[in-house]
Amino acid sequence: MSWRPSLSPMLLAAALLWGCTKEEAPPQEDRTLAKLRAEADRVGKGGAPSGPPSRTQAPEDPNMGLADLATADQGASDRKLRMPEPNDTKHVDTVAVKLTGLEASHSVKGEKLSLTTEEQFLRVQLVMQNVGQAPAAVSLEGARLVDEAGKEFALARDAQIAAGTRELRHTWAPEERSDVVLFFELPPSTLEAGLTLVLPTTSGDVRLALR
Numbered sequence: 050m051s052w053r054p055s056l057s058p059m060l061l062a063a064a065l066l067w068g069c070t071k072e073e074a075p076p077q078e079d080r081t082l083a084k085l086r087a088e089a090d091r092v093g094k095g096g097a098p099s100g101p102p103s104r105t106q107a108p109e110d111p112n113m114g115l116a117d118l119a120t121a122d123q124g125a126s127d128r129k130l131r132m133p134e135p136n137d138t139k140h141v142d143t144v145a146v147k148l149t150g151l152e153a154s155h156s157v158k159g160e161k162l163s164l165t166t167e168e169q170f171l172r173v174q175l176v177m178q179n180v181g182q183a184p185a186a187v188s189l190e191g192a193r194l195v196d197e198a199g200k201e202f203a204l205a206r207d208a209q210i211a212a213g214t215r216e217l218r219h220t221w222a223p224e225e226r227s228d229v230v231l232f233f234e235l236p237p238s239t240l241e242a243g244l245t246l247v248l249p250t251t252s253g254d255v256r257l258a259l260r
Contacts, residue, residue: 186221
């Protein structure tokens with residue numbers, strides 16, 4: 050009968066650990082290595098390297114800027130413009146016309162209607178008085194702006210109805226005097242220089258330099 054030395058459980062465990070020459074990688078590391086090997090094999094076969102996941106950018110809402118302007122505080126974008134020099138009085142037949150105010154804004158607010166534009170509303174205020182001895186009928190429906198390049202801008206009808214003078218055809222009695230407010234919509238760059246208000250009459254256009 051042969052004799053075999055016995056090992057205690059602790060010595061047996063130590064022997065097993067000592068005899069293990071390869072460390073097992075954690076499961077997570079195995080998966081990562083597998084992905085790297087698969088990617089290397091794919092590129093080696095002519096595939097393009099894969100980059101980080103692409104982020105799909107949501108299309109820009111074209112109405113976002115307009116919505117921001119509409120929700121801004123009323124009057125926040127109002128800007129009073131410098132009056133032209135000289136600011137001469139003109140005459141439409143026997144009605145004297147003089148510029149008394151210029152204001153640019155992105156929004157126009159009336160009693161029942163509010164309007165917003167990404168361009169600019171130009172508010173033109175005039176004082177008109179009949180200096181003749183007889184009633185004088187004047188129509189401002191054809192009023193327009195002309196920039197220095199010759200481009201024309203008609204009245205902004207919705208803004209005119211909301212906050213401007215609604216009675217654009219009026220007969221002034223002798224000595225009658227009243228304020229008139231006209232609204233136009235135009236690009237901000239047009240406000241820099243060379244802007245003229247044109248008032249058509251039966252005897253020819255009357256032109257008031259604004260900028």
